[in-house]
Amino acid sequence: MGFRVQYRSRRSAARAGILRTAHGTAHTPFFMPIATRGAVKGLTADDVRASGSRVVLANTYHLWQRPGLGTLKRAGGLHRFMAWDGPILTDSGGYQVFSLSARRKITERGVEFRSEIDGKKHLLTPEKAIEIQHALGSDIIMSLDECPPYPSTRVYAAHSLALTTRWAQRGFDRMKKFRSKKQLLFGIVQGSSYRELRRESTRQLLNIGFDGYAIGGLAVGEPAEKMYQAIGWVEPLLPKDKPCYLMGVGKPEQIVEAVRRGVDMFDCVIPTRNARHGTLYVWKRRALTGAFYGELRIKQAAYAHDVRPIDPRCDCGACRQYSRAYIRHLMNTGDPLALRLATVHNVRFFATLMEAVRRSIRTGTL
């Protein structure tokens, strides 16, 4: 269990390594497709495996709400439930503090959510978040944090960060009682767009001592430059032998930029959500510089008679057998197969991107 760096770039802070978990290893930097409710929307576990993705992200809050821990325990844990035998990282519910902000209340004890299913109130404490993730059998457990909106005032961000640190400590203490050597626990750096707050947050988490460190509270609407800036404040303070995870990012060029700044792990809804909305990724050139990819809007009439695959250079199941015209047709007629093929392609694109990123680090071009 743990992380080992294998290659370090001489041109940047980029590095390539291996993350070992109870459900197998993953080469870093990697990208995790999102399986919020226990499925990468539209894909089977086999589809995900075939995409080359090694780790998926599932969500503590949503799985806790539905189907609930009773079902998941009886099913033998999340891995067996979703037929995925690879590593799973679970988000703690911290992002729902942000995305479901109208339905929750933050207190020192935790976050009180008003359920979108039955309207009942549910208190998610940092301890509870750990307990749920432990029960799910998650390989990488995230501390409960507060993801503040952008922009946030310095005062708000400071209080928020302090709360996140206290929650991180409480979660850490709860985790100790499980004595689980099989599950990694990550802390999440906050501090909004303020340099000193980011550094303070990082130092406090280092004091507690996690298996890995995530940079949170980014990709919430701030300009990309601010995001890179925040990474630049935090990453140099992190231990070189622990993985660094940039939460919720992002667009392909943002991933490449973050890798240059030392980030090892990513997740984002972009490939899956965009696939469902008809935006597909295509390669423009092999080198990861400039505009190396494009976005193809498959619903446009321009593709009505286009019998080429989405991307002639892509080796995904959709590109191997189906044309743009066919996928467009399925999309425009509302066939669920469209969503699957589009998602297969985009998830493969991101996995391929990460393969190119890792190769570029090894060959010294990144």
Add this chain to the structure above:
RNA sequence: GUGGCUAUAGCACAAUGGUUCGUGCACCGGUCUGUGGCACCGGCAAUGAGGGUUCGAUUCCCUCUAGCCACC
């Protein structure tokens, strides 16, 4: 052939005797960042033809044309 019904955007339908005639689909453009959403935001685009009534007609009347239904 006779009678009836209909004619509004590319398509399917709304509405109205009085400034800019709506909606859905399609089409065009955009958005989506630790996923409540196969979602959201913009845009293009129409009163079948001719005549009449009226201050004013897409609306009421007549004719033509076309389509649908019924009857012979």
